[in-house]
Every structure is written in C-alpha cells, then in structure tokens.
Amino acid sequence: MTKSPDDDDPTGPARPPASGRWTDLDRPPLNTAGLRRGLVRDGGLWRQIDVVQRTGSTNSDLVARAEKGTADEGSVLVAEEQTAARGRLDRQWTAPARSGLFFSVLLRPAEVPVARWGWLPLLTGVAVATGLSRTAGIDTALKWPNDLLVTVGGEERKAAGILAERAGDDGVVIGVGVNVSLRADELPVPTAGSLALAGAVTTDRDPLLRGVLRSLENWYGRWRTAGGDPAASGLQEAYTAGCATLGRAVRAELPGDRVLVGEAVAVDGDGRLVLATEEGVQEPVGAGDIVHVRPVVP
Template sequence: MSSPYVDLDRPPLAAAGLRSTLVRPGRLVADLRVVAETGSTNADVRALAVVGAPEGTLVTTDYQSAGRGRLLREWTSPPRSGLMFSLLLRPVEVPAQHWPWLPLLTGCAVVEAVESVAGVRLRLKWPNDVLLDDRKLCGILLERVETPTGSAAVVGVGLNVTTTAAELPGTHATSLRLAGATTTDRATLLVAVVRTLEALYAAWRTGADDPRDLSHDLHGGLRAAYRARCATVGRDVRVQLAPDRWLEGRAMDVDEGGRLVVRTTDGDHALGAGDVVHVR
C-alpha cells in the first residue's frame, strides 16, 4: 500500500484527532479547520470573521503559499515542515489600548508550550518573534478586523518545525529539528500551544492578568512573564520605524502598554511598533 503522503517524516495533520482534542464545550476553540493548502491562514480567518465566525475559530494548514509577516513580508516554508495556524479572538471586554498585548501574550504561550514538549530553551524578540539560540524559530502576526458583531483580532503563528538548513531563508532562522528537539510532531505542538494560549488569554481578558502587575509569575503577571523571556530588553538595538527612519539605543523595558522603551542620547522613546535588530 502506498503512503498517503510523500515524506514519511512530515505527515499531514489529522483533522479528526485534533478536533476531538481541541473542540470541546467550554473551551476556547469553537471551530477547527484543517486544510491541506491555503494562501494564508490569517486571510482565511479574517474572511470568516467578517461573515460572523465565532471566537475560537482556528484554521491550520499543511502548506501556506502566500503567508506574510509584519511589514507585508512574504513568509513561506515547504509543505508540512512547519506549524501554521490562525485563531480568531474577540476580547470585547478588554479596552482597545490593551490589545497590543495579544501578540506578546501569544509569544509567551509559544515559549512555555514549546519548551515543555520539545525540550528547547526559547527567548522572545519584541514584538513578535520567538528565538532559539538567537535565531528566529517562530513569527507571530496580529491583525485587527472589524466585523458585524464588533472588533476582533486574528492571531497568526508560524513555527519552523522540521525545516532543514537548506530550506530556511538564511542563517538568521532555525527550526526545532536543527535544534535537536525532543518532538517535531506538529499535532503535539499545536495542542500544547493552543491550550497554553487559552489559559493565558482567559486570565488576561478577565483582568486577573494585569500587564502592569510585576509581582506574579507566568500565570500571573503577563508583563513580568514577557520581560523575563524577552531577549530584547537590556540590549543595544536598531529599530526601523519607517523605510528611511531608524532609532538606535538601549532597550530598557516593555511598558504597561506593551511598548518597547528605548533609551537614546535624547531620552527614552516608547515604541508601539518597529522592526528591531539586536546589535551584537
């Protein structure tokens, strides 16, 4: 009997098993769609949100042909080599000024979950990258969308799992396989990340997890958790604010609004967005 997929080391995601595990009454994931190929999971979830999809709608795929990251950068990887998914969130009770914490919260969830199941040590690069050995392992993209039932957020995650060195875009990136992770099973990783994200998101949206509170651990203060994991704070950085505008200085903190505080010769600057380069 022939195999249903070409690469035995890269099996497709099994929709039925994932649904039985993740889609349960009272849990965050309300609808799980597993597709063999799509242009962009973020675009798919955004379109579903516009026609009234509920919070917890999740789309994951074996191959994303038109994925993108921040600043509209193209993001692709070979079929079944990465974990790519997007999740619809509707935190209507959370003030809009706190929504920028969602990609940082997602980064914390990725770090905790992947470290727990894959046996690697990860760090966060502000605002939306997960690093392994100071190289990019995972990117996170947050998009706000207006829907008939109010504002919503689409959170996208792209994690390099079995990508080889030859398949990566350069030496600045890495994968779990290259790091010798204890598991590269994408279903295991998806379940771990989603469950951890669900717990952190529930605490954040109910106010139990106040980003201004520095007194708790990963399951208490989100700001404290992020700062403890952040490889950017304490480093010299160059931040691209526009195509022809850069800011150079020392990253001092992540403030209560999720902004990176960079100290330069003319004072402190709180940045809500920007492309950060760690200066060695």
C-alpha cells in the same frame, strides 16, 4: 501540477494530494479528529478546528470568515501549506508543506478595552514560547515585538513569527508560523532556524500544536479575566522575563528614515519597547511604528 478544487478553498477538506512531497514519512499530516478531541470541549475557548491542505494565508481566510459572520471566537484554521503567508509589514513567510505549524485563531475580547488589544501579539508570543518549550523540550526566547528565537549552533535564530490583524469591529485574528522540521538546506535565510535544528525532543506537530493552543487558551483567559491588564494578569512580567531584546543595544528603524539607537530597558504597560538613548532619554516605540529592530554590532 493540476490544482484540485480544494487547493485554495479554506473550506475544502484536508486530504493528501497525489504528489511526491507527500511521500516524506518524516512529515505526516496533522490528525484533525485528534486535535478536535483534544482541544474542543464545553466551556473551553476553542470551538472549531479546521485543517486545510493548502491555502494562500490562514490569516486572510479567517479574517474573511469573521467579517462574513461565519466564524466564532475560538475558531482555529490550520494549513498544511501556505502559498502567500505574510509576516509583519507584509513580509513573506515560506516553508515546505507540513514542515511547520501554520495557523490562525479568532479572538473577540469583548471584556477588554480596545486600547489594550495591542498586547495580543505579545501574549501569543508568551503562549507559543511556553507551549513549545514544554512540548519540544527546547529553550526559547522572544524578540520584540513578534518573533520567537531558538538556539542553533550557539546562535539565536528566528523559528516563529506572529501576525495580528483586526477582523471587523470586535475581533482579532492572530496568525502563527513555526518552523518545526526544516532542515538546514531548506531554511529561507541563514538567520532562520527550526525546532529540529534546535534539538527538539519531538517534531510531531500534533502534540506541538495542542501544547501551543492550550497555552494560548490559558494566557488569554488570564489576560481577559484581568480586563486586559498586563500587570495584573502576569503577562507583562512573563514577557519581560522571556524577552531576549531587553538589556541589549538595539537600532530601531522607524518610518521616515528615522533611526533610534539605545539600550532596550523595558516593555511598558502599553507593550511598547522602551529605549534608553545616549542622550539620557527613555523613549518608547510601538510595534506599529517599527520597521526593524536590530542588535547594534560593536
């Protein structure tokens, strides 16, 4: 297929290409004008919402805009399709066009000490889980540090991932990928899930995205007002309440082939997962030190 000039240009207009994949009436395009009307307002967090047809990675594009000074806090970049989406540790994230929510936001929490910025991915997880639960009518859970789980056929499946990247000295770009309408035969791996497979009451991506961004605006505002204090803002309590990792025996794979096995007992004030080992030691591990966190199989 011949690529149009806008295919990999995040500044190009979002328009349906002449391709068979756009005949799927179950996956209509996002309504950019409607999203802007519903989310951009005076005094609100969201200042600019752009929807592009196709790009490599919304995170990479928005980081580049931020570093060039062409994006303000509250900028949102959404893609109908990503060809080089990345998760944590550069793991790939793939999904058919218009089958999910693929977006990044730029935040500049100047009032919050940089030492507390590590809570932003966890904050985003709480916001995404809250927004999707309310709008899609499904139960969600958080897998520390950056995954969202839904229940499909009695099993927990990953339906969303979060990636945070620094953007210059004063910014953070948070990327979110949510599987919305993926069918069973479209799942990239057997452990993946989607809102549709979890029995969502709607897979209309416009209200889903509005719900998530409104929830994110609310939680970010509370956290920022509290100076990034996870306890005072209620964030630590909310994350703990929704985290499926807690109370389970897990195996944490660390750099240097180090393995730590224990019960996940808490998320501490720095957003680290605290493991109680068989030796009676409580050891915190940070997201930046983790390669994998997996349940221990009896």
